[in-house]
Every structure is written in C-alpha cells, then in structure tokens.
Amino acid sequence: MVLAYLDAGSGSLIVQALVGGAAGAAVAAKLYWRRLAARFRRPQESGTEAPSPQTTDRT
Amino acid sequence: MTPPVPYPQNTAVRAEPGSFRDPANRVFHAGDDVLRGLREQAAQDWRALAATDFFPSLLAAGKVCGTEQVAPDLVPADDGGPWAAVLRHERIPFVSHPAEWSFAMLRDAALLHLEILTEAVPAGFTTKDGSAWNLQFRGAEPVFIDVGSFEPAREGEPWAGYRQFCQTLLYPLLLQAHLGVDFQPWLRARVDGIEPHQMRRLFRGVRRWRSGVLTHVHLHDSLANRHATTTGREVRGQLRHAGFSREVVLATIRSLTRLVRRLDWQPPATGWSDYQSTCGYSTADRIGKERFVDAAVADAGRSALVLDLGANDGTYSRIAARHAGYVVAVEHDAAVVDRLYRRLRGEGERRILPLVMDLADPTPGVGWRSTERAGFVTRSRADVVLALALVHHLAIARNVPLALVVDWLVDLLAGAGARLVVEFVHPEDPMAQRLIDNKPAGLHAEYRRDVFERLLGRRCVIQQRRELPCGTRTLYLGTVRD
Numbered sequence: 001m002v003l004a005y006l007d008a009g010s011g012s013l014i015v016q017a018l019v020g021g022a023a024g025a026a027v028a029a030k031l032y033w034r035r036l037a038a039r040f041r042r043p044q045e046s047g048t049e050a051p052s053p054q055t056t057d058r059t
Numbered sequence: 060m061t062p063p064v065p066y067p068q069n070t071a072v073r074a075e076p077g078s079f080r081d082p083a084n085r086v087f088h089a090g091d092d093v094l095r096g097l098r099e100q101a102a103q104d105w106r107a108l109a110a111t112d113f114f115p116s117l118l119a120a121g122k123v124c125g126t127e128q129v130a131p132d133l134v135p136a137d138d139g140g141p142w143a144a145v146l147r148h149e150r151i152p153f154v155s156h157p158a159e160w161s162f163a164m165l166r167d168a169a170l171l172h173l174e175i176l177t178e179a180v181p182a183g184f185t186t187k188d189g190s191a192w193n194l195q196f197r198g199a200e201p202v203f204i205d206v207g208s209f210e211p212a213r214e215g216e217p218w219a220g221y222r223q224f225c226q227t228l229l230y231p232l233l234l235q236a237h238l239g240v241d242f243q244p245w246l247r248a249r250v251d252g253i254e255p256h257q258m259r260r261l262f263r264g265v266r267r268w269r270s271g272v273l274t275h276v277h278l279h280d281s282l283a284n285r286h287a288t289t290t291g292r293e294v295r296g297q298l299r300h301a302g303f304s305r306e307v308v309l310a311t312i313r314s315l316t317r318l319v320r321r322l323d324w325q326p327p328a329t330g331w332s333d334y335q336s337t338c339g340y341s342t343a344d345r346i347g348k349e350r351f352v353d354a355a356v357a358d359a360g361r362s363a364l365v366l367d368l369g370a371n372d373g374t375y376s377r378i379a380a381r382h383a384g385y386v387v388a389v390e391h392d393a394a395v396v397d398r399l400y401r402r403l404r405g406e407g408e409r410r411i412l413p414l415v416m417d418l419a420d421p422t423p424g425v426g427w428r429s430t431e432r433a434g435f436v437t438r439s440r441a442d443v444v445l446a447l448a449l450v451h452h453l454a455i456a457r458n459v460p461l462a463l464v465v466d467w468l469v470d471l472l473a474g475a476g477a478r479l480v481v482e483f484v485h486p487e488d489p490m491a492q493r494l495i496d497n498k499p500a501g502l503h504a505e506y507r508r509d510v511f512e513r514l515l516g517r518r519c520v521i522q523q524r525r526e527l528p529c530g531t532r533t534l535y536l537g538t539v540r541d
Contacts, residue, residue, distance in 0.1 A: 005080065005081045005082065005083065005187060006080075006081075006187060006188050006219050006220070006223070007291060008217070008218075008219040008220070008221065008222060008291055009222045009283055009291070010282075010283070010286035010287075010289045010290065010291055010293070010294040011279060011280075011281070011282030011283030011284070011285065011286045011287075012221050012222035012225070012279060012282075012283060013217045013219075013221075013291065013294045013295065013298060014282050014286060014294060014298070015221075015274065015275075015278055015279045015282050016217040016218065016221055016307070016308070016311045017217070017298060017301075017303060017307060018274065018278060019274050019275070019310075019311050019314050019315075020307035020308070020310040020311040020314070021307070021310030021311075021313070021314065022310075023304065023306045023307045023310055024307040024310055024311065026302065027298065027301045027302050027303045027304075027307055028301075030301040030302055031297055031298065031301040034297070034300070034301065
C-alpha cells in the first residue's frame, strides 16, 4: 500500500472521529471501548482475540 | 480522458522551488507555462481522476485551475527517471501567499477546499494534504491549484490533510473571528501555520467555549499529546477496525464547512477606511489624477501586469483594470483590503487581486532555504507600477531614504521600458506636513521635489510630469532606462 507523503499526526486522525457526527461518535466509542477492554484483557488471551489493529493495517 | 496535446520542444524548463514535498509529482516552469511531472502512481491517479464526473465539473466551473495532459517528455527526466505523465496548468497571473490575504479571502479559500473535498469524497477521492498553499486567487476568485494532491481514498481512513487545514486555514480564521487578532503575521512567520498547542494557550478560560475551539483546538492538542508516540499507521489501523468510514470523513467535512461559514470578522473602521474622502483632494485634483493614470496604463498594452501600491479602496486599480490584463492592489490595512475583496468578489471580478502588505516590510521569501515561497519582490515583474500618494509615507513616516524608495519601485518592474507612475507629495502639502511634524525638525530636509526628480531621472526616462491643481502634488510617468 502506498502511504501518504504527509505525516497526518496520530491525534489529528483520531479527533476526526470525534467531530464526525453520529457515525464518528460510534467509531470513537468503539475505538476507546476496545482500548479499555484491552487493559483488562489477560495477556494469555491476546492470541485468541480478533486481529489487532496493527495487523489489520498490513494489507 | 483528453488525449495528450502537442507541445513545442526546446523551451528551457526549470523546477518550481516550492514543489518538492510530495515525491509523486513536481511542478516546473517553461516560459509562461506551468507543467507538472507525475511519477507512475501519480499518473495512474490522474487518469482515474480525469475519468470521474466531479473533476471535469470542478474544472469547468473554474474551481480547479485549468489542467490538460501534454507529452510526457516535455519535462526532462531527473534522478527519478522519466516522468510517467506531464500536465500543463493554467498560469495564475500573480502568485500570492496566504499571509497576504484578508480574512474573507482566507475564509473563501477554506470553503473552496472543503467544497472540493465534499465533491471528491463521495466519488472515492481525497486530497493528500489540506494546506492553504493548495489555493490561489484569480482576481477575487479562489482557485484550487494542487491537482497533484488528488488521490483515490483508502476506505476507512480519515482525511490526511486535516491538521494542515487547521494550522493554515481554520486556526488563522479562529484568531481573527474570535479574538480580532490579525492572522497575517502568524502565517508569514510559519509556512506550516499555527500549531494546536500555540492556539490552545491563546484560547484559555471562557475563550475555549467559542465556536470550534473546544474540539479543533483543545481536543486536537490533547489527542496530539496523548498519541505523540503512536504512529499514524497504528492509528489508521485502529480507526479502520473501529468502523471509520467515508461517511465519517464527509461528516467531518460538513462540520468544518458549517463552522467556517459561521466565522466572521467585521473589519473595524481605521484611519485608512475613509481615506479617499479625507485625503484632501479637490474634485479637480481627483479628475486630473484619474486621467493621468488612465492614459499611462492605457499605453502599456492589454496584457500588462499592474501593481497598485498603497491601493486603499482600489479606485486606481479599477482604472488600471480598464486597460491592463491583471492588477494587484496592495494595501497595508487589512480592514480596507477585506472590504475591497468583498466588493470585488460580489462583482465577480477576476482581474483585480487585493493583497495585504506593509510596503515598508514586504513579504520575504519563506520556507526551505527561504526560496520555497518567493518573496514579494521576486514575484513582482510588473509592466506598470502605480505608486500614488505612497512615497511620502515610506520616506517620511518610515524614514526610508528617497533614493532607496525609487530603487525599490524600479526593482518591482519587469525591466527596460516598463512604466512607473508615481506621485510626489511636496513637503508643503498638508498631508506631508503632518508626517514631517511628527519627526524632529530637519530630519527630512532632503525630502524635496527637485531631489526626487533627480533620483527618478537616474533610473527612469521621465516621459511626463503633471502638477495637480492643488500645486502641492506632482505626478510622473517614467519608463525604466536600459
């Protein structure tokens, strides 16, 4: 995949979910819910979870 | 897609110093032509773009600069090899910096950028960036110039240009609309615009509740800090996994559009707002001056580029535009320029470009090596310079020696034969006297008509001189010596 030449800024990408109306709010809620859930997840379970976001990016 | 059109060979091609950040394409100049070399991926993106419905519509409406494909060998190969495709763009008559625009100009530019995204996103396209430098003005009409910025969107990804949009367009507008602070010095100082953390410090306390500030400034800065060590690749993946979609991008663009439309700034009354009625001209003076300017520009030819320095409400820019190809109306008072722009925009004027600039401190070259964006003098190769009721402000109020003023005016002209129309306000004139009285006695003893005329004659052949009926102002038409 060809990535953009510009460093868009990680925070600048996330804030777009928060200003992106109802659809954006749903994305933001899901994003933070996943992050919250990940904190309480036991380390040995991580291998059985759905693919991590990092791995999904390698397409 | 339009087939490539033939193009004359053997024209010297030089790279545009401001076009290097995106390796996928680069802009070149060949004579008066503006060319863009595209690498293979960019050429594929261009072909896909040209085949859409939205892009030809934007071109036809003049919202994107005129673009056509030409033969790929018109731009010589460089270290990256031969160019996969080459485009030729419409030439913008005078390239300006966002720091030279008034509030309403910057707002119209921001709205056009958002409008273009609103058209592009549903068609599966986006722009790689979101900078104010993607836009220029054709007179009082904004135009999107960075055709190389269009690319097919990747589903599930936010707009990569959002931060640039904030820094170079939205934040300057917030500064002016909410705080009444002129944004031009901020943009002039930083080619990449104002950082979120700088804005956050300016919008503390109750100011954070002003429209758009909490989300686009405070939240934006908080998230930037919190995710400072997270890579863009990780965040893109997480957002895609959480269901980020094209609809969210469109909702963000719509939200930004609503916000920018709401932002407004009413130019305050300043000392220059009513200058034409307070400057002391009699009707006979005014008529004499208008006739002199009209005749001087009429003889310069239809394609002439005219710089009207100290343009105020644009009276003489309009007279020049009767004859010239393009007029740049430069004025240091941002409020006066904003009013002029709004009037010209309302009239659909495409040949008069109003700009904000202090002529005693003109825009320098900025960005990489100070050449990425050329300074005002480098960009100015005028056929005619109008300097009406200007010299006394530079020479007396700003202490610039008369010889330097004359040299600078001539430097703005294209070369031998170009025309300088200049008004010398005699030291006895009430307006000049007021400026002289603010300085120590004798400081401006050399500010005299005979001295000015001698200096002017050194650089120009004085073709005409006409004293106005008031007897304290003289107009000169000079042509630059070989």
